[in-house]
Amino acid sequence: MQSRAYERFAGACALLVAAVGVLYSLTFVIVVADEPKWAQVANAVFLLSGGLLAVAVLIAVYGRLRDAEPAFALLALVLGLAGGLGSAIHGAQEFALEVRKENAIDTGLSAVDPRGFLTFAVSGLAFLLVGWLVRRGGFFPRRLGDLSLVAGFLLLLVYLGRLVIFDPDNAVLLVVAAVTGFVVNPALYAWLGVVLRRGAT
Secondary structure, eight states: OOOHHHHHHHHHHHHHHHHHHHHHHHHHHHHHHHOOHHHHHHHHHHHHHHHHHHHHHHHHHHHHHTTTOHHHHHHHHHHHHHHHHHHHHHHHHHHHHHHTGGGOOOOSSOSSSGGGIIIIIIHHHHHHHHHHHHHTTOSSOHHHHHHHHHHHHHHHHHHHHHHHOOOTTOHHHHHHHHIIIIIIHHHHHHHHHHHHHHTOO
16 A cells, blocks of 8 residues: 555545536537637646546555556556546647647648557447456445446546447537546546545545
């Protein structure tokens, strides 16, 4: 187990991820509707910061899960780190494009995170593993494991939707993305934040 100081730090990061996730989803809706410059820049910044903050959280989650299933916990960590850093790099790329848009060619497809493969698909796989490990008794409330499974499933749906449905205004894709971005993911990270800050097992 890691130190309580790190768990408190990771818990604070998790609460920030929850807040940033809602802001990212909100600015994404605004971008899809009107594409104002400020919303595009803010959306990129939230994607970048959320990805970096998530890395700290996932390390703390790994610290709690590794005793029960070391190899599976490590796999979840590797997938989670790839998803978090991929999200951060995607956000950094979008931010750079917005800052110097007049000199950049925007193809609409991220070279480092095509259709959100890392942000959604790989992160989704990490959450599915975390949920499974928590349900096996990994030092978190069992219901948190259920929520992690739901989050992982929804993230995979978002990725598949972005892969198959190219229209961001598609009603089905918007509903799944809204439930994921406004409700499930923020709730999961907020719950993780509370558990890590309290030191509950």
